[in-house]
Amino acid sequence: MKNQTNPFRYLAALLVLVALFASSCGSKEGKVEGVNMLYGTDSKVWKTDKELSATGDKVAQTDAQEDERITFYANGQYNMASPAGSTAGKYTFDQGTNKITMTPDGGAQSNTFDVVTLTDDKLTLKSPAGAELRLEKE
Secondary structure, eight states: OOOOOOHHHHHHHHHHHHHHHHHHTOOOTTOBOOTHHHHTTSEEEEEEEEEEOTTSOEEOOOHHHHTOEEEEETTSEEEEEETTEEEEEEEEEETTTTEEEEEETTOSOOEEEEEEEESSSEEEEEOTTSOEEEEEEO
16 A cells, blocks of 8 residues: 555644744844843943834934934933933833833933833833834944
8 A cells, every 4th residue: 555645734734834933033022121131231322213103103203313322321320312412310120010210310300111122122112101112222
């Protein structure tokens, strides 16, 4: 008797391999890793990738906004620099709630954001109003 293999077995095996490959190449969006991803070994510079409104619409960036940078330091300090000037201050990151609070030096008002994504090269901050700022490592 001739040994015949079912063609559906090959198709099923191929589908399983495609599914495994697709899941291993998934997006890092929505993944929050350790706080050290924010500042690396000592400091890390982030630049704007894109900004979304509270309704999820992309917000056009001006040339000046594209030149803005924020540097987070391991000691809890940050610096925001743009062509118009710079602001320094302190930040705290709560790993349990995935929130970052930033307080400018000399400022009485702090700003708290949800950290939606934090990986080695992606950082997404969401404001209480729902707008998102997606940053990438420079």
